[in-house]
Amino acid sequence: MNSGTSNRRTFLTTGAGIAIGTLAAPAIVKAQSGLNWRLVTSWPRNSPGPGWTAQRLADKITRMSGGELTITLHAAGEMVPPLEVFDAVGLGTAEMAHTASLFWSGKAPAAALFTAGPFGLTAVEHHAWIYHGGGQALWDRLYEPYGLKPLMAGNTGMQMGGWFKKEIKNLTDLAGLKQRIPGLGGAILEKLGGTPVTLPPGDIFAALQSGLVDGAEFLGPWSDSAFGFHKVAPYYYWPGYHEPNGTGECLVNAERFAALPENLQEIVATACAAENSISLAESEWHNAQALKSLVGDRGVTLRAWPEDVLVAARKSAGEVLDDLAGTDALSGEIVASFRAARDQAVSWGRVGYESFYKARGAA
Template sequence: MSDTEMKPGLSRRSALGMAAAAAGSVLAAPALAQEDQATIEWKMVTSWPKNLPGPGVTAQRICDQIGVMSQGRMRVSLYAAGELVPALGVFDAVSSATAHMGHTASFFWQGKAPAAVFYTAIPFGLLPLEHVAWIEQGGGQALWDELYAPFNIKAVMAGNTGVQMGGWFNREINGLEDLKGLKIRMPGLGGEVLRRLGATPVTLPPGELYQALQTGVIDATEFLGPWSDRAMGFHKATNFYYAPGFHEPNGTGEALFNKTALDGLPEDLRAIVLEACQAENGRSLAESEWENAGSLATLQEEDGVVVKFYPDDVLSELRRISVEVLDEFAARDDLSGRIHASYEAAKARLAPWSNVSVRRFLRARDGSI
């Protein structure tokens, strides 16, 4: 009997039903096999208070996206700062496999890997889009991989809070003398620049900043931009808000992966995890730009915050000292030197284009030329 012939007593309706059932069983097989697979459970630890506008929201969204994109095959549980490890314990937790991954900022790890600061921001450095160009097109990622390899960690960009503000101060900065003796929370190389001008940099995790500023433990603090800063409540402790963020012209967050855990994932899940981080770069930057604009207006119009600008002579001296700090930094070891050279080469390539395109356009748009 041919495939098209009917068996005796078998109606066309019955034959079609059996064919549909057979096709259904073939289609269902992968789904059943998928259901039989155990869900891969990961832990993410972060340096942020839970759901903090900006990086806290980004960290949770990455976890959620991994679950959705993997169709439930992988679930990442987020532990905010202090829930599993301290805010500044994220790097060690991922390195030791206490957690599979983390969400944080690279400048926290300057004591472990000095050149880590370049992967968040350095004084008078690259803007957000320029930073992405360096990482993805200018060799920055390969050097990042080399930097963290001794710790069994793989790091990638995972969100961006954009251009940062200069910080919150309990007094006005009218000249260089006002920086002397100033106790300020400013991580990274920006803190070292201020130290050389007489300030006292203080290291504190994000969750402790408001209380420290309110009680006078510190005289000033920087954090991120208006959206995150307002959520932290800094405007309730002081209303002097300074710009520009000379120390952090970029706000890249990093995802840290225990490399053994990442390499052990099936290829498709590994791609999903990395893609979830990459997708968050554009999404979070757009979100931060939008929310920072709205929060800045609220801070000024409703909260009575006074936006101040560093005087030109202060900025000039900050820039001069920054060059000294970076030159000394580059001489520390071979890898730090190569990362610094790569970063500076990227800036030399990109700055003229940014000048011609962005700077000139903004001046024309605002009518200042």
């Protein structure tokens, strides 16, 4: 049995998703004079996808630093509630967090774009924007007032549209529908007549089961199936137009990060960057397998979004970005930069990837 299978079973057998065990890691010799930092997360411990990423990140930094900087992970609810990690790190209650920026729209409206933007950038395109298109500098400016240094730290790739108890046949079926969907996707749903609900990942299954929500989106087939959403909502929709990318966010207390020696700062940044590659590949591999199992073995009904829903959502996405750009000057800069990156990506993607996908499909 490989370690991935073992840890997935550990997560699943806990029911609510809070497992006691941690991901397997080699023994680490800690330097006697080393720093000890706490990493809080928004994810249940060992949850396939971001939960694994957070644990690997903690283990990598500890190993790479030779114990000079030891990171101890505290999963969702173990130290602070899952949607309070932003404040916990800013205030210094914890030194680091692994989470997603879309949870902080109420504090910094443009934060959601650093997870994903509706009808926007794929994972690789998003990386290009952050690393080479000025996205990181804007992200730093956005979080500076909160005492935080943000870094990309993992990616769950293309998202799905969500799980629903009833089939959605046209746009009118969204009227009054309650869906767990945070960030800009929630703003689009509201414009389409639905009611967005923000819940931490560990609360989604219970909300679907109890009827608190009629539908929910989280990530892709791999992580979604581990949470068991298919057991209470059999209709699974694609594509995830609201999040065509799933960037994980590492938050570091800015003052404590600046106080680190340069080599430890580099180790933190390098470990985060490594997870962008590792977790994206991991999700791509497991999503393909999980989708086949969900449809073939577990009776899930896979549905494409009706065309009128996509048309209306695309129009509403433009309005949502316009609204966001008008919030304040920095939000306007972020939206403009995001749109410029998207336009560049579309131009190259049409020549490169779209044409290849069509050719490959015809082979």
